[in-house]
Amino acid sequence: MRDSKNGKEPVERLIWDIASQTKSTTQMMSTKIHAQLGSALQYSSMNTSFLAENSRIFCGILRNSEDALNLESYCYKGLFTSFDLSGHMTRRLNIFSPEIAFTAIMLAIMLSIATAYSLPVLIPSGERAAFVGIHYLYPLIGVAIWGIIALIGQRKNLARTFFIAFPCYALIQWIHFNIKLWVPHINPYMLDDIYWKTDQFFRPLIDLMYDISHSMAWLVPLDSNMYMIGFIAIFYISFCFHAIMTPDKFRTVFVAALLFQGLGALAYLPFPALGPFIYEQGLNPKMTAAQLSMLAFHKDIVAHDASWLIANGPANITAGLGAMPSLHAGGSFLFFILAWKYARVLIPLYSILLAFILVSAVTTRWHYLIDLPVGMMIAWVSVWLAEKFTARGAEKPVVQQQADEPALVLT
Numbered sequence: 001m002r003d004s005k006n007g008k009e010p011v012e013r014l015i016w017d018i019a020s021q022t023k024s025t026t027q028m029m030s031t032k033i034h035a036q037l038g039s040a041l042q043y044s045s046m047n048t049s050f051l052a053e054n055s056r057i058f059c060g061i062l063r064n065s066e067d068a069l070n071l072e073s074y075c076y077k078g079l080f081t082s083f084d085l086s087g088h089m090t091r092r093l094n095i096f097s098p099e100i101a102f103t104a105i106m107l108a109i110m111l112s113i114a115t116a117y118s119l120p121v122l123i124p125s126g127e128r129a130a131f132v133g134i135h136y137l138y139p140l141i142g143v144a145i146w147g148i149i150a151l152i153g154q155r156k157n158l159a160r161t162f163f164i165a166f167p168c169y170a171l172i173q174w175i176h177f178n179i180k181l182w183v184p185h186i187n188p189y190m191l192d193d194i195y196w197k198t199d200q201f202f203r204p205l206i207d208l209m210y211d212i213s214h215s216m217a218w219l220v221p222l223d224s225n226m227y228m229i230g231f232i233a234i235f236y237i238s239f240c241f242h243a244i245m246t247p248d249k250f251r252t253v254f255v256a257a258l259l260f261q262g263l264g265a266l267a268y269l270p271f272p273a274l275g276p277f278i279y280e281q282g283l284n285p286k287m288t289a290a291q292l293s294m295l296a297f298h299k300d301i302v303a304h305d306a307s308w309l310i311a312n313g314p315a316n317i318t319a320g321l322g323a324m325p326s327l328h329a330g331g332s333f334l335f336f337i338l339a340w341k342y343a344r345v346l347i348p349l350y351s352i353l354l355a356f357i358l359v360s361a362v363t364t365r366w367h368y369l370i371d372l373p374v375g376m377m378i379a380w381v382s383v384w385l386a387e388k389f390t391a392r393g394a395e396k397p398v399v400q401q402q403a404d405e406p407a408l409v410l411t
Contacts, residue, residue: 097164098386098389098390099164099165099168099254099255099258100164100168102168102172102255102259102262103167103171103172103258103262106171106172106175106262107171107175110178113179113182113186114182117182117185117186118306119182119185119186119306119309120306120309120310120313121178122177122178122181122309122313122317123314124174124315124317124318125314125315125317165254169254169261172262173261175262176261176262176264176265177317177318177320178317179265179266179268179269180265180268180320180322181301181309181316182320183268183269183272183320183321183322184302185301186269187269187270187272188302189272190272190273191271191272191273191324192273192274192275192276192278192279195273195276195323195324195368195370195371196276196279196368198368198369198370199276199368199369199370202369205369206362206363206369209363210283210363212359213283213359213360214283220356222283222284223284223285223286224284225286226360227284227328227356227357227360227361227364227366230332230353230356230360231328231331231357233353234331234336234353234354234357235257235331235335237346237349238253238338238343238346239254239257242338242342245343246342246343249338249341249342251390252338252342252386252387252390253335253338253342253386255385255389255390256334256338256382256383256385256387257331257334257335257382259381259382259385259386260327260330260331260334260378260379260382261327263381263382264325264327264378267324267374267378268322271324272322273322273324273368274295275291275321275323275365275366275368276323276367277292277295277365277366278295280365281365282366283363283364284360284364287365287366288365291365291366293319294319294320297316297319298320298321300312323366323367323368323371324370324371324374325374325375325378326361326366326371326372326374326375327378328361329357329367329371329372329375329376330374330375330376330377330378330379331375331379332350332353332354332357332358333354333375333376333379334379334380334382334383335350336350336354337379337380337383338383341383358372
């Protein structure tokens with residue numbers, strides 16, 4: 001039935017009314033979108049079956065709009081409810097990316113610090129970076145593994161996994177190690193004396209940790225590298241498990257780890273310390289050798305200016321000492337929290353590994369006892385922020401029509 005006043009059928013007039021309203025509201029309807037709409041109308045039979053059969057075209061119009069939020073509001077109001085758009089309606093494009101935003105902030109902080117203190121931004125060479133027991137490339141290789149695992153568990157989010165996760169984590173790792181290496185030039189006032197006194201106050205607890213390590217030596221030798229291996233295991237198991245089993249939580253897990261690495265680097269600055277190994281030797285002789293090597297490098301940093309760091313830093317970019325906070329304890333606790341929330345099946349294994357790492361962090365004398373709860377607090381904050389950020393960044397589903405807003409049915 002034609003509308004005698006306007007000379008158009010009701011369906012055609014409705015579509016053009018929507019287009020004109022959208023244009024007047026946003027001033028962003030492009031020539032391409034008008035052409036699509038005009039072409040669709042030109043070949044239409046001007047009835048409801050036309051829209052039902054060509055709903056994909058009109059959803060394409062919505063997708064190409066530069067103001068998806070306003071266009072979605074028309075769908076919320078029921079203007080398209082009488083057509084079968086359930087399989088084609090696109091969700092609002094979400095441009096908020098906490099990964100990119102946080103990485104950009106950390107990059108700006110690093111460059112600001114480098115400028116303010118005339119410090120060199122170092123590019124790792126990798127020639128001698130493995131001597132501390134874990135190469136700085138291991139986490140980056142891990143990101144590539146996550147990408148492969150994502151082929152199974154995150155097929156719909158491969159672009160984010162490869163093109164956002166990998167470069168963001170690589171940059172945060174690079175920023176982290178640069179800042180850690182700069183600590184002696186930024187804040188030279190080490191607080192080891194204070195932290196050592198706290199260790200003496202809690203000495204019975206530390207002695208208990210020593211006893212536990214000795215009693216487990218038949219299973220985990222004192223000179224083993226299980227402290228690092230256990231941490232790496234939690235790290236990789238978490239990402240692989242969540243990518244496959246809980247892909248909807250994978251982004252939260254990744255953002256939490258990203259935030260933890262960045263915030264951990266900044267946490268080295270206000271209350272720095274070298275570690276209790278400067279007062280007493282730990283139980284693991286291999287760890288002791290690494291500690292003494294790193295201490296010698298630290299003394300060289302303190303004794304020389306930035307030019308020495310330019311010449312020697314790239315090959316030793318992971319050699320910065322930072323006892324406060326314990327990021328091994330904090331990182332393990334971070335993945336424990338995430339497992340508790342999203343993957344309870346991992347809790348028995350993670351409970352054992354977390355307990356072992358907490359004890360080993362102290363008995364190897366990498367960390368003072370007080371370093372552990374501070375690292376764990378940073379982990380908790382990182383998870384809390386990650387959940388907030390990813391919830392804000394989640395795609396907003398199409399809302400159902402309200403009962404008090406009847407759909408416009410065309411006949």
